[in-house]
Amino acid sequence: MRGPGRRRSAKVTEWPAKDQTTSVRATVVSLCERGLVVEERHRALGLFPVRRYPEADGTVERELRDRLERVVLHGTRPDDRTSSLIALLHGARLHGTAFPGVPRREVEPRMAAVTAATIAACT
Numbered sequence: 001m002r003g004p005g006r007r008r009s010a011k012v013t014e015w016p017a018k019d020q021t022t023s024v025r026a027t028v029v030s031l032c033e034r035g036l037v038v039e040e041r042h043r044a045l046g047l048f049p050v051r052r053y054p055e056a057d058g059t060v061e062r063e064l065r066d067r068l069e070r071v072v073l074h075g076t077r078p079d080d081r082t083s084s085l086i087a088l089l090h091g092a093r094l095h096g097t098a099f100p101g102v103p104r105r106e107v108e109p110r111m112a113a114v115t116a117a118t119i120a121a122c123t
Contacts, residue, residue: 028053036060068098072110087115 031037037053044050055061064085070076071086078086089095090111095104 065098071114072099072107073102075110078114083114083118083121086111087118090115 028037028039031053032039035056038056040052040054042050067082068086068089071078071082089098090108095107095111099107
């Protein structure tokens with residue numbers, strides 16, 4: 001039972017959203033400073049300010065997609081960063097986003113295996 005001076009402790013599911021605005025802003029600034037995205041500002045309907053951050057150069061995304069493809073579709077052994085990214089994509093069920101046009105049944109088993117190996121290496 002909570003007393004009058006006690007605060008409710010945050011649930012783990014609330015943590016990612018707690019500082020979301022700050023972390024998104026910091027991420028966008030970092031990406032702009034590194035030249036990976038550019039900021040575009042305009043007004044929709046002449047009234048509403050709109051900001052977009054399209055990629056400045058597609059080479060970074062192409063390299064990342066090539067790395068994912070080599071690991072997931074061709075069985076190459078992943079480095080730590082790639083295996084962590086695959087585990088994140090698999091856990092978030094973003095198979096179709098990571099591999100558009102490739103049936104989920106072709107990528108899901110390999111992504112699950114990489115995820116299991118990544119989790120095992122962390123424990």
